[in-house]
Amino acid sequence: MSLTNDQVRGIARLxxxxxxxxxxxxxxxxxxxxxxxVDQLQATDTAGVVPMAHPLDAAQQLRADEVIETDHxxxxxxxAPLTExxxxxxxxxxx
Amino acid sequence: MTALHxxxxxxxxxxxxxxxxSSVELTRHFLARIAVHDAGLNCFVSVLEARALxxxxxxxxxxxxxxxxxxxxxxxxxxxxFCARDTRTTCGSRMLERFVSPYDAAVVERLDAAGxxxxxxxxxxxxxxxxxxxxxxxxPVRNPWDPTRVPGGSSGGSAAAVAAGLAPAATxxxxxxxxxxxxxxxxxxxxxxxxxxxxxxxxxxxASSLDQAGTLTRSAEDAALLLAAIAGADRRDSxxxxxxxxxxxxxxxAGRGRLRIGVPRxxxxxxxxxxxxxxxxxALAEYERQGAELVEVELPNLHLSVPTYYVVAxxxxxxNLSRFDGVRFGHRCEAPQDLLDLYERSRGEGFGAxxxxxxxxxxxxLSAGYYDAYYLxxxxxxxxxxxxxxxxxxxxxxxxxxxxxxxxxxxxxxxADPVQMYLNDIxxxxxxxxxxxxxSIPCGEVAGLPVGLQIIAPHFGEAALLGAAHRYQQATDxxxxxxxxxx
Numbered sequence: 001m002s003l004t005n006d007q008v009r010g011i012a013r014l015x016x017x018x019x020x021x022x023x024x025x026x027x028x029x030x031x032x033x034x035x036x037x038v039d040q041l042q043a044t045d046t047a048g049v050v051p052m053a054h055p056l057d058a059a060q061q062l063r064a065d066e067v068i069e070t071d072h073x074x075x076x077x078x079x080a081p082l083t084e085x086x087x088x089x090x091x092x093x094x095x
Numbered sequence: 096m097t098a099l100h101x102x103x104x105x106x107x108x109x110x111x112x113x114x115x116x117s118s119v120e121l122t123r124h125f126l127a128r129i130a131v132h133d134a135g136l137n138c139f140v141s142v143l144e145a146r147a148l149x150x151x152x153x154x155x156x157x158x159x160x161x162x163x164x165x166x167x168x169x170x171x172x173x174x175x176x177f178c179a180r181d182t183r184t185t186c187g188s189r190m191l192e193r194f195v196s197p198y199d200a201a202v203v204e205r206l207d208a209a210g211x212x213x214x215x216x217x218x219x220x221x222x223x224x225x226x227x228x229x230x231x232x233x234x235p236v237r238n239p240w241d242p243t244r245v246p247g248g249s250s251g252g253s254a255a256a257v258a259a260g261l262a263p264a265a266t267x268x269x270x271x272x273x274x275x276x277x278x279x280x281x282x283x284x285x286x287x288x289x290x291x292x293x294x295x296x297x298x299x300x301x302a303s304s305l306d307q308a309g310t311l312t313r314s315a316e317d318a319a320l321l322l323a324a325i326a327g328a329d330r331r332d333s334x335x336x337x338x339x340x341x342x343x344x345x346x347x348x349a350g351r352g353r354l355r356i357g358v359p360r361x362x363x364x365x366x367x368x369x370x371x372x373x374x375x376x377x378a379l380a381e382y383e384r385q386g387a388e389l390v391e392v393e394l395p396n397l398h399l400s401v402p403t404y405y406v407v408a409x410x411x412x413x414x415n416l417s418r419f420d421g422v423r424f425g426h427r428c429e430a431p432q433d434l435l436d437l438y439e440r441s442r443g444e445g446f447g448a449x450x451x452x453x454x455x456x457x458x459x460x461l462s463a464g465y466y467d468a469y470y471l472x473x474x475x476x477x478x479x480x481x482x483x484x485x486x487x488x489x490x491x492x493x494x495x496x497x498x499x500x501x502x503x504x505x506x507x508x509x510x511a512d513p514v515q516m517y518l519n520d521i522x523x524x525x526x527x528x529x530x531x532x533x534x535s536i537p538c539g540e541v542a543g544l545p546v547g548l549q550i551i552a553p554h555f556g557e558a559a560l561l562g563a564a565h566r567y568q569q570a571t572d573x574x575x576x577x578x579x580x581x582x
Contacts, residue, residue: 008455015413015458016420016435017451018443026448027455030513034456037514038402041472044479051474052481054304054334055290055530056554061333075197081427088422091433 001036003028099124100260101577104169104317107263111158111168118158118168122151122212125170129214129261132581136237138256140175141183142215150212157210165344166324167210172262174253175216176223177308178297179203186299187219187231187249190425190445200297201329202266202308209324214262218252221447222416223273223301225249226519229510230449237506238281239578240544244503247277253311254281259581264312264321268298270305271404272498272523275535278311279498279547282537282576284564286310286318289554290530291336293322294329302411303334305404305527314574315536315564319343322557338555346558347565354563355491356382357392362496362522362549364398374539374546375497381570382495382563390491394483399476400525401517406460406473407528412450413457419445452513481529488553493563497522498535498547522549532557536564537573545573 008028012019019027073086082089097106099121110116126144133139147170154168178184178196180203185191199207207213220230228236228251236251238244239259246255250267254277257265267274269287278285286309293308300306310321323344328337358379363372383389421427421441428444431437446454460469487494499519509516526533531551538548548567552560568574 011455011459011462013439014462015454016417016438016442017446017454018439019451023448023451027452030452031455031459033512033514034405034452034517035459037517038405038460038469038473040402041399041406041476042468044396044399044472044476046472046475046479049475049478051471052478053474055481055528056334056336058291058334058336061337063330072197076423079194079197079424081421081425090422091431091437093434 001032001039003032100128100263101582102263103313104166104264104320105314107169108165112163118151118154118212119148121168122147122170122214125214125262132259132261135242136239136255136259137234138217138236138252138259138261139172139215140185140187140218140233140252143182143213146182147212147214150207154210154212164209165320166206168212170212170214170262171206172214172217172253172256172265173203174219174250174265174267176219176268176299177203177266179213179216182216184216184299185233186223187221187233188445188447188450189232190419192232192426194424198297201294201331202325203297205325217250217256217265220249220251221450222299222412223249223268223270224412224449224453226272226276226516227504227509228252229506230447232447235506238503239581240281240503244505244544245280247280247503249273250277250311254278254283254285257281257283257311257313258578260577264310264317266308267311268306268308269527270301270408271527272520274309274311275498275523275533275547275549276520278535280503280545282545282573284312284315284318284537284574285535286322286561287526287533288322288326288557289532291334292532292555292557293325294332294335296329296331300415302408303415304411305408315534315561315568316344316347318534319347319561341558343558343561347562349562354382354387354493355390356387357390357487357491357494359392359394359397359487359494359496361394361397366500366518366521367497368501368541370541371497371499371501371546374541375548378538378548378567379495381567385566385570392487392491392494394487394525396476396479396483397525400480400528401521403473403476403480403528404524405456405517406469407477409453409457410461410470411457413454413461416450416454421445449513477528480525484525484529484531492559494551496549498549502541502544502546526551530554532560534560534564536567537576538571539573
């Protein structure tokens with residue numbers, strides 16, 4: 001298992017992570033070793049085995065569709081890096 | 096007379112009840128211990144002195160009114176993954192360095208309601224991703240038994256704080272061994288309950304199908320006291336389970352019948368250090384002397400638990416951690432050029448190397464063309480591992496083996512190779528994949544370092560688990576030992 005620097009840059013782009021050039025080489029090396037370890041799974045016969053998504057085989061619980069939350073915007077926005085008039089500010093998206 | 100900081104929660108509760116000390120005195124004692132000893136250990140990210148003393152005063156007033164419960168006035172520490180209202184919750188990350196939680200986690204809320212005092216928030220591997228507490232943005236934690244060694248992780252701050260007598264107990268979380276492994280490496284009792292037993296509300300998410308809250312304590316009895324307070328369904332966590340919460344404390348002495356203990360051959364593999372195997376076998380012999388029957392069992396797919404975990408957990412983590420976008424909360428880069436630059440640099444700067452590796456592993460295994468080969472395959476093997484446990488529990492009441500292959504390792508010993516670090520969790524990860532409850536209790540020492548015995552029960556078998564651990568602790572004194580420098 002090996003990964004090229006370009007593959008690593010592609011994965012980083014999908015994950016929205018900036019990596020500098022030193023990190024790219026480091027990640028390529030370590031990701032290859034992790035995926036190499038993970039490749040042990042390929043030798044296991046899993047024909048007909050139902051994939052397991054949840055440890056308790058539980059169904060999603062339902063509740064009545066009622067309003068149970070109150071407005072916490074002001075409180076929550078105290079943690080935001082940049083807000084104005086109750087809005088979260090980001091760089092201009094639409095010119 | 097046991098020193099306050101060497102006593103158990105049960106012992107301290109009796110001292111509060113008898114009036115020997117007040118909660119304020121107890122809280123001041125531990126705050127003073129933290130002030131003296133934490134600089135050398137780095138267990139705490141935040142010490143909440145004013146809040147703790149206010150809680151202790153309220154607990155003393157509650158006791159004076161005759162309204163104290165079993166935990167009222169006892170101080171503990173919370174892993175810094177649990178939100179506590181109006182306090183910083185960092186999760187060991189630069190990303191959340193300045194995050195002040197606007198609400199309480201269910202675990203914090205329930206313990207607060209029981210009158211428990213929060214001394215502070217403990218250091219941890221960044222976003223709970225690590226087995227040595229070396230991935231924390233706030234620096235590594237040192238093991239009180241030997242400061243050149245790691246305390247384990249990810250709940251390393253909680254473990255070191257209790258082991259050094261800076262708190263009588265602490266909360267933790269366990270996604271692949273993050274309570275049991277540090278408990279083993281620091282000589283504590285570490286309980287990871289059944290998946291769904293304790294609400295995950297307000298606990299920063301890592302891998303949602305594996306994460307579970309639990310406790311690090313000096314005894315199984317203390318674990319029973321805390322579990323009784325935190326267990327139970329919560330509509331805010333739809334995976335928490337509506338199962339009855341037994342009286343765990345009363346159950347400690349119940350069920351004294353002949354135990355059938357399964358000993359998985361896979362737990363005694365080539366990777367297990369001989370001296371650790373000897374200590375664990377001696378603990379099994381103690382159970383035998385108490386009348387238990389030992390049965391060798393097979394877990395034929397257990398050796399696949401590490402590769403399975405390193406697909407499932409990073410996949411879930413890459414999804415969970417996508418919420419950190421530099422917009423609503425968390426770190427934001429300076430002067431972003433556009434929205435993409437804002438996302439990429441905020442995340443690139445806010446996350447440490449191990450977290451980035453896990454996010455990228457998860458992104459890769461979930462990406463188009465690889466999903467079936469990795470993620471689906473891992474979910475199928477997860478099913479096989481779970482079925483192995485179910486088959487074993489048809490024949491035995493509990494499973495026992497080592498918690499870790501070695502005692503605490505040196506700081507820096509495994510940081511260069513992530514796979515070596517991951518293999519440290521080889522005996523604990525299967526339990527998370529299957530959603531089972533597990534506990535680690537101290538069962539010996541190797542060259543002055545503690546060794547952990549792991550006990551595993553069927554789903555919702557915490558009472559049996561705690562009963563078996565308690566039985567061992569009544570016959571032995573490994574759990575009462577303190578590192579000499581902190582006695």
